[in-house]
Amino acid sequence: MTSTRRRARGRLPVVLVLPAVVGLAFLLVPLVGLLVRAPWDTLPEQLFSSSVGEALRLSLVCASLATVVCLVLGVPLAWLLARGDVPGRGVLRALVTVPLVLPPVVGGVALLFVLGRRGLVGQYLDAWFGISLPFTTAGVVLAEAFVAMPFLVISVEGALRAADPRYEEAAATLGASRWLAFRRVTLPSILPGVVAGTVLCWARALGEFGATITFAGNFPGETTTMPLAVYLALETDPDAAIVLSVVLLLVSVGVLAALRDRWISGPS
Amino acid sequence: MTSTRRRARGRLPVVLVLPAVVGLAFLLVPLVGLLVRAPWDTLPEQLFSSSVGEALRLSLVCASLATVVCLVLGVPLAWLLARGDVPGRGVLRALVTVPLVLPPVVGGVALLFVLGRRGLVGQYLDAWFGISLPFTTAGVVLAEAFVAMPFLVISVEGALRAADPRYEEAAATLGASRWLAFRRVTLPSILPGVVAGTVLCWARALGEFGATITFAGNFPGETTTMPLAVYLALETDPDAAIVLSVVLLLVSVGVLAALRDRWISGPS
Amino acid sequence: GADSGGADSGGAEAGGAVAGKVTVFAAASLTETFTRLGEDFEAAHPGVEVVFNFGGSSALAQQIAQGAPADVFASAAPANMTQVGDAGGISGEAVTFARNRLEIAVPRGNPAGITGLADFGDADAKIALCAEQVPCGAAAKRAFEAAGVTARPDTLEQDVKAVLTKVRLGEVDAALVYRTDVRAAGGEVVGIEFPEAERTVNDYPIAPLAKARNAAGARAFIDHVRSDRGRAVLAEAGFDAP
Amino acid sequence: MTLQADLRVARGGFRLGAELAVQPGEVVALLGPNGAGKTTALRALAGLLPLTGGHIRLGGRTWDAPPDVLVPAERRPIGVVFQDYLLFAHLSALENVAFGLRARGAGRATARAEAARWLDRVGLAAHAKAKPRTLSGGQAQRVALARALATSPELLLLDEPLAALDAATRLHVRAELGHHLRDYPGHTLLVTHDPLDAMVLADRLVVLEHGEVVQEGTPTEVARRPRTSYVADLVGLNLYRGTAHGTTVSLDDGGTLTIATPASGPVHVVFPPTAVSLHPEHPTGSPRNAWRVTVAGIERHAHTTRVRLDGVPPVLADITTATVADLRLQPGDELWAAVKATETHVYPS
């Protein structure tokens, strides 16, 4: 409606724009480095190799499933931490961040301790139901969810704390149970925070490597996701590894750019 | 003031509490597994070994410095993405998440491409200023910041989007420049989101391994952080690796539990 | 000082010129042995400091290619050394200072009753192998070819330690790992020798680097690794002599 | 089915201690200056703030009685209009109104139809699809009103429901609200600052100051016999407290007044601003009260002018615009104020 010269709110302040641009450069220049050094001539060959396609598909599927698991479990957890009158919230909140700090390989080991064939829980799963999670695609999803969930929980919790609790009160006076108020009032109002958390979660799951290979192993078509493929390629052909990374990047940027704009412009 | 039976807002809904508890268990049981299996008798020995102390100290220092770098660059970047009228924001926003998706080892390689002694930028840094970042403590900080910054940026951006922009307008009518309005009005109001992002960022930096070992190498006392020490311990003595991870966990949980409650209770 | 012999005196000879810091990039599987050798070296050459950078051989090769400040590179696979050499990164020739060979590793008690390579074709047994892209995987492939067995692995790990972890935790019934790894795992993993292991020998090359800042120190350290004392330490960890 | 409440709440440095009873069908207006605790009382009744003492009972049911009972807000049959609306920003006006119906179990279509009817009644049918952010302040408040009324609650709590409405809409919505409240079998508590709203809509007034009930009664009683200067201001009367000896009252804050009917002991004396006449000289006629005053302020209203006068005692006078012109009134002018003894109204304090 107005020409670009006419900004309702003055010029962007240098104190903010300068570090913002430096930050952007810091994040993007290494990617430019990758793009510059990538052996582009091998790209088509890599891109259309069936094993890469398979790994890419598996990565997207597993990361998305892991994100769904995280949403289903993580959003309520964030709500409990932000709103529930549970004792020891401070410590719980700190504990939730633990999988973040844990080196992923150790996280994978921890999962094996619990869900592995001889794990605390896994031995019963195996004995009673014949379910064995390691070395399966389900294992990949679990490992990714374990590593990525804290991102979602913490983002959503932050959003919940910033939200005005009086709207929930208003909903209560209209007869809404806490669940209804959460679903119909709180959740829509913190949607940007949930989207941010979901993006973090998905991206983290997509890039997850250490816990996945430790817990779920590496078998093409079943548990070999892109990061695993990249890592193995690094061993023999670093150039190919870079090309694979670039492919992973492009796909994820594409997915995120497409999805986020739709999510964000939708409800607000 | 009121007994615990008297809750102002009804019982916690099962639909929320159940998944929340499952989620909590999912995150915490593996840690319990770690704690159960950890060879506790070697803990004191490990804990008081000078190399572990050194690695722990280095980890905490580097993660904290990286977090500071991320705050200084990332918060303005988040603001630019949320509020600035920059063209192509959708793509920029997606690009910012790229370091998340990138397998950390590839991220380290990308950093080497750019900041290494023969890198795009690094060669000039070396030639003109004699600065060489890889394989130094500064390199560790950079690698951690590169990997952790997206977490901060995305969390803070989510918080900014959820914040009511009319308060910034009110500040403008009081004569506040956008920078002042940001500093004194917006930032305090999104503090919970910033805290969440900072926690994610710090935790991610603390657990960072792949990019660090690739870009900064693994020099005890200089670049060997706890995750690297864990990696090496896995080579020689897997039990020790678990004990080291537990140490890292305990320290980080302690720090987070102590800090977050102070941050959060302070300003609100 | 307890050591005696020509190699050691050769080291002492060079020791006169040795001073300052020696930076050694070494494969992660050498962590234990090289740490000990480094301590010995520092004791033998007062005033000298040995700094290690342990990591995956390929990552180390990448770092060297990007100008990392290294004096010595000890690789777990000739391929990575060749990579550095091709880029003109090493001065002189790389020499093999140790060899390693595969062994079958099974969890304590050998629950699946594994006896030889033939059991790796059993669909019911959980089997872990290294991926073909990494040296232990390539070696395993040679072994199976020699044995005429079609392995049916459940997972192809990115490095031998990951394989070993799964054996230790009983997640898999059998795996092929290096002998040194079985040795390092103590009593939790049982090693089973197999005849085709001859075909799986893997060489560990070491070389001074072209961009070394401490060329004399690099030479002296390599000599130290190849000395009798060095061989003894490596043998103790399960390495074969070259 | 009376609402019986003994509200005791401590909140920061503020303490509320107020007893309230509301009969079915009755509309009680809660009046009081800013910060008196009206919103606090309302929140306690709504179940958003647990009592620290006392109780809330409606008919046979106890809603709150520390330390044992506390029925949560969502299980009290209430409707609340909040002072700052609290409309759900992501829902349209219609969905906001339908929310309570849906929450109480109505089907989607039923709820929407009923909500549309309510929006229509508050004159917002055309804005059914608008998001709250695109509504003007007054439109938003009308949506909030419709939202609270739509669930036909047993206890209706209104925190200044008409404050943001424009004069015409206010008349309309007030009449509509009055209409609804008259037919409405439940209990209504209305917080307001506007004496007119209180007088028009309420059967009984409860005046709160500093967390305590200072006066209670029908609008006419309260209007005729204000007990505090806040209430007097509210109903637009001059109020003085003093001690009567026959027809003379010595005012507590200085000055004396002559009254028509003899009385004795502590009393309140009130008279309307229209009973005050102003004169440039000492008036000579019938008025029994005359004293020197100084003009402190002049407010022109549509048809009269209100003059604030300093003096012993200070007084408000309503005079015609013509008189203002005659006297050429200016702040600082010295005048005589006169009040006929028969115009004063006296009652024990």
Added chain:
Amino acid sequence: MTLQADLRVARGGFRLGAELAVQPGEVVALLGPNGAGKTTALRALAGLLPLTGGHIRLGGRTWDAPPDVLVPAERRPIGVVFQDYLLFAHLSALENVAFGLRARGAGRATARAEAARWLDRVGLAAHAKAKPRTLSGGQAQRVALARALATSPELLLLDEPLAALDAATRLHVRAELGHHLRDYPGHTLLVTHDPLDAMVLADRLVVLEHGEVVQEGTPTEVARRPRTSYVADLVGLNLYRGTAHGTTVSLDDGGTLTIATPASGPVHVVFPPTAVSLHPEHPTGSPRNAWRVTVAGIERHAHTTRVRLDGVPPVLADITTATVADLRLQPGDELWAAVKATETHVYPS
């Protein structure tokens, strides 16, 4: 140094097109029903909403003139009180007031001292350290008022600054505001719904309906000669539009009225509700106008009762409470309304 504004803004389906001029020292009240565009106009003047056409000029400076000039809000010397306060939640009341002073370069100590003075003036000295969430609605609005006034802006924009105040405080703050506005050399635009606020505080009224200016003038002019039913409601008058032939006016919406002074052509006829008398039978005396009406609603005020009457034309009547009792008025009752021709006021429409 006149404020000259031609405000053209398109906002969703709504279009504002209003010309405004404010002289230095002048207080202009912007009146209008909910959704008329008052807040929109105010936001445009504040620089929070760029014009899509027209201009805003203050003295020699142009603040907004699409497509070239747009001075951002923070560089306009303005003070704004928002309809929903927008106090900064993390700052205390004092810090909120000091904010504008600090932003405009005052030192910390100076700003705080000045802010404390302002809080004192609005009667909130005791709440200087309180966070906005712990303030009552009225207290919050007074802080917002102090915050806007503290920076001594050249253009003061007030969006219903008194709406949430209680009667006593309102009187006090209104007087205080009036006092400040009189001394204040800048330009003031006051958005309000309260005719009293407008009459008391403003030198000139601008009435906005559907985004357009429908009437403008001094309070007395507007009060005497309302041009729309909204304005008539506002000032409490009965207003009719019709065509005059001598002393007879045929009303556009039906009915006729007899007037005192002959006129011709389209006219407005107004008379106050107090000029209407009610009779159970056809009145026989002097009133020249008498017609059948039905009681539609009764509102008891403190000292009079307002009766809404349906009929041709419909009419509002203010009668004494005694009369209500005499007539035993009930909604639905049939009566005769009478108005003396001399009480009507006629002007061309």
